[in-house]
Amino acid sequence: MALRRRTLPSGFTLPSIHSLHPFFTHQTVPTTLAVQTEHWTRLILSYARHARLFTLGVEDADLKTGPWADILYNPEIARSVKPAHLESLIATLVAQGKAYYDPPKQTRTVLLLWRTLDEWAEVLFTWASDTGQLNTILTFYEIQEPELKSELSGIPTPLLRRAIQALIKSSRAQLIDGTEGGGVRIFASTR
Amino acid sequence: MLAWLQSVDGSIPPHALLVAEERLLATQNGVGLYDNGQKSPNHQQGTVHVTSHRLLYIDDARPELCSLALQLSTVAQSEYYNGFLTSSSKVELVLNSASTDDDDDDEGWTCAICAHENPRSLGQRRTHCALCGAVRPAKSTSAPAPANELQCTVCTFINVQGATSCEICGTPLPLPKPKSIPTQTNERQTMKISFRKGGDKAFYAVLKKALQAKAWKVTQTADLPRAEQGAGISGILNAVESNTSASTDSVASALKDLEALTAQAKSMVALASTLSAKLQQQSAQSSLSSSPSSRSSTPLSSSTPTPDATSFIQRSLYNMGLTLSEGPVVQSSDSNSSGDERRYLDELAAEVGGLLSDGLMGGRGMVGLDEIWCAWNRARGVALLAPETFIAALQKAITGRGLGLGMRTLKSGLIVLHEPRLSHASFCARLLSSTPPPFSGTVEDTQVWHTPLDVAAREDVAVALAAQLLQAAEDDGLLWRDVEPFGGVRWTRNVLKDWTWDGD
Numbered sequence: 001m002a003l004r005r006r007t008l009p010s011g012f013t014l015p016s017i018h019s020l021h022p023f024f025t026h027q028t029v030p031t032t033l034a035v036q037t038e039h040w041t042r043l044i045l046s047y048a049r050h051a052r053l054f055t056l057g058v059e060d061a062d063l064k065t066g067p068w069a070d071i072l073y074n075p076e077i078a079r080s081v082k083p084a085h086l087e088s089l090i091a092t093l094v095a096q097g098k099a100y101y102d103p104p105k106q107t108r109t110v111l112l113l114w115r116t117l118d119e120w121a122e123v124l125f126t127w128a129s130d131t132g133q134l135n136t137i138l139t140f141y142e143i144q145e146p147e148l149k150s151e152l153s154g155i156p157t158p159l160l161r162r163a164i165q166a167l168i169k170s171s172r173a174q175l176i177d178g179t180e181g182g183g184v185r186i187f188a189s190t191r
Numbered sequence: 192m193l194a195w196l197q198s199v200d201g202s203i204p205p206h207a208l209l210v211a212e213e214r215l216l217a218t219q220n221g222v223g224l225y226d227n228g229q230k231s232p233n234h235q236q237g238t239v240h241v242t243s244h245r246l247l248y249i250d251d252a253r254p255e256l257c258s259l260a261l262q263l264s265t266v267a268q269s270e271y272y273n274g275f276l277t278s279s280s281k282v283e284l285v286l287n288s289a290s291t292d293d294d295d296d297d298e299g300w301t302c303a304i305c306a307h308e309n310p311r312s313l314g315q316r317r318t319h320c321a322l323c324g325a326v327r328p329a330k331s332t333s334a335p336a337p338a339n340e341l342q343c344t345v346c347t348f349i350n351v352q353g354a355t356s357c358e359i360c361g362t363p364l365p366l367p368k369p370k371s372i373p374t375q376t377n378e379r380q381t382m383k384i385s386f387r388k389g390g391d392k393a394f395y396a397v398l399k400k401a402l403q404a405k406a407w408k409v410t411q412t413a414d415l416p417r418a419e420q421g422a423g424i425s426g427i428l429n430a431v432e433s434n435t436s437a438s439t440d441s442v443a444s445a446l447k448d449l450e451a452l453t454a455q456a457k458s459m460v461a462l463a464s465t466l467s468a469k470l471q472q473q474s475a476q477s478s479l480s481s482s483p484s485s486r487s488s489t490p491l492s493s494s495t496p497t498p499d500a501t502s503f504i505q506r507s508l509y510n511m512g513l514t515l516s517e518g519p520v521v522q523s524s525d526s527n528s529s530g531d532e533r534r535y536l537d538e539l540a541a542e543v544g545g546l547l548s549d550g551l552m553g554g555r556g557m558v559g560l561d562e563i564w565c566a567w568n569r570a571r572g573v574a575l576l577a578p579e580t581f582i583a584a585l586q587k588a589i590t591g592r593g594l595g596l597g598m599r600t601l602k603s604g605l606i607v608l609h610e611p612r613l614s615h616a617s618f619c620a621r622l623l624s625s626t627p628p629p630f631s632g633t634v635e636d637t638q639v640w641h642t643p644l645d646v647a648a649r650e651d652v653a654v655a656l657a658a659q660l661l662q663a664a665e666d667d668g669l670l671w672r673d674v675e676p677f678g679g680v681r682w683t684r685n686v687l688k689d690w691t692w693d694g695d
C-alpha cells in the first residue's frame with residue numbers, strides 16, 4: 001500500500017483515498033457513488049469525533065480555514081467538496097441516523113451523532129456519578145463547561161437535552177425548568 | 192473603330208458574361224456591325240446577344256479579340272431598316288458618347304467594414320454596401336485618397352472615406368470636394384447591326400423592349416430600400432433577416448414539391464396494390480374456369496404468369512423504395528411475397544456490406560449509424576431507405592456476412608458501427624492495461640488520467656464518441672471521474688473496490 005496517508009497536525013490520520021482527486025467529485029454512477037458516500041460519511045464522523053465537532057453545515061464546504069477544512073479541502077491536489085455534494089452527504093448521514101437537522105425544517109445544518117443518544121446518556125450518567133454529582137441539581141452550563149474538561153465539554157444544548165431525555169426515559173434523571181436555562185437532576189441508578 | 196465599345200472575351204459563353212441582375216433576352220447569329228455608316232472590318236461575322244443591360248457582340252472568327260459589349264444605357268435612339276434586294280435589314284443605334292466614358296461598369300468590391308463581397312453590377316454603380324450599408328470606398332486604382340479631404344480639422348485624425356463626422360472627436364468633417372464632371376461632348380455616334388441571316392424583326396422587338404424597360408435604372412430603385420435600412424448592426428441584421436426569409440420561402444416551396452411527390456407515390460402504391468389484387472383475382476378465376484374444362488395443358492400456361500406479375504410489381508415497388516405498409520400485397524403474405532421481401536433484405540445487406548468493405552468506415556474505428564445511413568442513401572440516389580429497413584439490412588449484413596464489424600448502442604442512445612477492437616470489453620481491457628494496478632506507486636503514478644481527447648487520439652475515434660466510451664467504462668465501475676476546478680472531466684481507474692479504510 002504505497003498510497004500516502006496524511007497525518008494532520010492535530011494527529012488525525014487521513015485515509016489514503018483522501019489524496020485522490022476523484023474522491024472530491026460527486027460521482028455519477030450509482031454503485032461508485034454508494035461506496036464513495038460510505039467512505040465520506042465514515043471520514044466525516046471519525047474526524048468529528050477526533051476534533052469534537054458537533055455541527056456540520058453546507059457552508060463549511062466553502063470555508064478553506066474553517067473547522068472542517070482539513071477534510072473537506074485538500075490543498076495538495078487543489079480539490080474541495082462542492083456544497084451540493086456535501087448537502088447530499090449530509091442527507092445520507094441523516095437518513096442513516098448519524099445526524100439530525102438542527103434547527104429542524106431545513107437541510108443545510110446538522111448536529112452530528114458520532115455517539116448515539118443512548119451513548120451520550122450513558123456518558124452523562126457516568127460523568128455525574130464519577131464526579132459525585134448524582135442527586136444534585138446541575139445547570140446545563142455546569143455540564144457543558146465543567147472546571148475539569150470532560151467528555152461533555154462543549155456539547156451543544158439541543159444534543160444535551162436529547163441525551164437527558166434518553167436518561168429520563170430510563171427514569172434516571174429529572175428535568176427542572178428554571179428561569180435561566182434550566183437544570184437537571186440525575187438520580188443514582190435505580191437498577 | 193467602334194472604340195467607345197468595351198471589348199469582352201467572347202470565348203466565354205454568354206451566360207457566364209452576365210452579371211448579377213442581368214438576364215439574357217435574345218440571341219441572333221449571322222450579324223455584322225457598321226460603325227458610323229462604315230462597315231467595321233473586324234466585326235462582320237458574329238452573334239449578337241441582347242440582355243437586360245447590354246448588347247453583346249461575339250465574333251465568330253476571333254471571339255477573344257473582336258467581341259464587344261455595349262451598355263444599353265448609352266443608346267439614345269434606335270431605328271429599324273427593312274432589307275431591300277441585296278441589302279439585309281439593319282438596326283441602327285444612336286449612341287450617347289458622353290456617358291460611355293463614365294465608369295458605369297461596376298467592378299465587384301469588398302466592403303471594408305463587413306467584408307461582404309458586393310457583386311459586379313451594371314447600370315449605376317452601387318454607392319453603399321449591400322449588406323451593411325457602409326459607404327463604398329473610392330476606387331483602389333486611383334492614387335491613395337487625398338488625406339486632407341478627410342482629415343479632421345480638430346484632432347487631425349484621418350477618417351475613412353465617406354465618414355461625415357470624425358471617428359475620434361465627433362467633429363463634423365468637411366465634405367469632400369465633388370469630382371470634376373467631365374465635359375460633355377455632344378458628338379453623336381451611330382452603329383448598325385446588319386442581320387444577314389434574318390431574325391431581325393424578332394430581335395429588334397426584344398431590343399426595343401429592353402431599351403424601354405431600362406433595367407439598369409430598375410436595379411437602382413430596387414436597391415433603394417436597402418440603402419434606407421441604414422448602416423450599422425441593425426442594417427446588417429435586417430439584411431441577414433431578409434436573406435433568411437427568402438431562403439425559408441424557397442425551402443418551403445421545395446418541400447411543397449416534395450409533398451406533392453409523396454402524394455404521387457402514395458397513389459402509385461394504391462395503383463400497384465389494386466393491380467396485384469386484380470391479378471390475383473384473375474388467377475383465381477382462371478384456375479377455377481380452366482380446371483373443369485381441360486386438365487392437360489392450359490392450367491399451367493394460364494396460372495404461372497400471374498404470381499410472376501405480382502412479384503414483379505412488388506419488386507418494382509421495393510426498387511422504388513415504396514414499401515407497402517398496409518397494402519393488401521404484403522398482408523396476403525403467401526410464400527411468394529414474403530420470399531421476395533427476404534430476398535430484398537438480403538440484397539440490401541449485400542449492398543451495404545459492399546459499401547462497408549469499400550471503405551465507408553473511412554479508416555475510422557467507429558462511425559455513427561446516422562452517417563452510414565446518409566452515405567448509403569446518397570449512394571442510392573433517389574431510392575431512399577427507411578431507417579427500420581436500414582437497421583434490419585445492416586444487422587443482416589453484420590451477422591451474415593462476416594464484415595468484422597460490431598454494433599453497439601452508446602449511453603446517449605446513438606448506435607454505432609465499430610471495429611472489434613472498440614467493443615466494450617476489449618476497450619476496457621486496453622484502457623486498464625495502460626493504467627498501473629492500484630496502490631503500486633505514488634499518487635501521481637496511480638492516477639493515470641483518461642480524457643476524451645487523448646482517448647480519441649489513441650483509439651482513432653471522434654472525441655464525442657471517446658467520451659461516451661469512457662462513460663460506458665465508468666458505468667461498469669471501472670473508472671471514476673474527477674471534475675476539475677474549471678469544469679473539465681477526466682477519468683481514472685476506480686480504486687474504491689479494492690480499497691480498504693486506512694485512516695483513523
